[in-house]
Amino acid sequence: MEPTAQAYPVNFSVAYPDRPLNRLTSFFRLFMVIPIVILLGTVYSGGAEWGQWGGDDGNSAETVAYGFGGVLFFGPLLMILFRKKYPRWWFDWNLELQRFANRVTVYFALMDDRYPATDDHQSVRLDYDYPGGTLNRFLPIVKWLLAIPHYVVLFFLHIGGVAAVIIAWFAILFTGRYPRGLFTYVEGLLRWQxxxxxxxxxxxxxxxxPFRLAP
Known part of the structure; x- marks a missing residue:
């Protein structure tokens, strides 16, 4: 069973900061994360804002989208359903977006005191194995429903995660270190998610x- 467990096609890990963390930025982390969360929201919202560009009288105005982003879901679903294909650049977009979101999450959870980069992986490793044409045509339609047991478990695990981050916040302020056990728990929670x-x-x-926190 162990080789199967290790072969799951989604791999996530966060390098443990075996060094003193910045106490000042940790203390103000709730406020420091705001700019990068706003930036992440501009590409993670999954929607667009529309407006007019051009003449004041509206006669020569053109409709433009100010921004569009978010996880690509319906496009890949339709491609898998009808073509049994997941376009590689759509796959790469989703993967890179999740990597960016996880760097922001890790920073907010005090697991790294380096400000989240938009492109550098920093301490966060997230990898998907590209499925090519191996995906089932019809399974994507019901995956969100099949995952309901995970949503329930994750709800309670996130309660524990909030408590772990609060305790870690105090530990960093007094010792400069993130308790290893708490770090492993939060890392496992993010891996599961x-x-x-x-x-x-x-x-x-x-x-x-799999229903587990471990790799």
Whole structure:
């Protein structure tokens, strides 16, 4: 059973900061994360804002989209359903977006004191195995429903995650260190969450996510 467990096609890890973390930025982390969260929201919202560009009288105005982004879900679903194909650049977009979102999450959870980069991986490793044409045509339609047991478990795990981050916040302020046990728990929670996201929403794999925090 162990080789199968290790072969799950979604891999996530965060490098443990075996060094003193910045106490000042940790203290103000709730405020410092705001700019990068706003930036992430501009590409993660999944919607567009429309407006007019051109003449004041509106006669020569053109309709333009100010911004558009978010996880690609319906497009890949339709391509898998009708063509049994997941376009590689759509796959790469979803993967890079999830990597960016996880760097922001890791920073907010005090697991790294380096400000999240928009492109550099920093301490966060997230990899999907590209499925090519191996995905089931019809499974993507019901994956979100099949993942309901995971949503329930993750709800309670996130409560524990919030408590772990609060305790870690005090520990960093007094010792400069993130307690290793708490770090492992939060890392495992994010790993579990990323597996469910890859299965149910980015549609990167047909393999049902395991119910575990460990790799």
């Amino acid at each position: 990323n597996r469910v996201t890859a299965y149910a929403f980015t549609l990167a794999t047909d393999r049902y996510p």
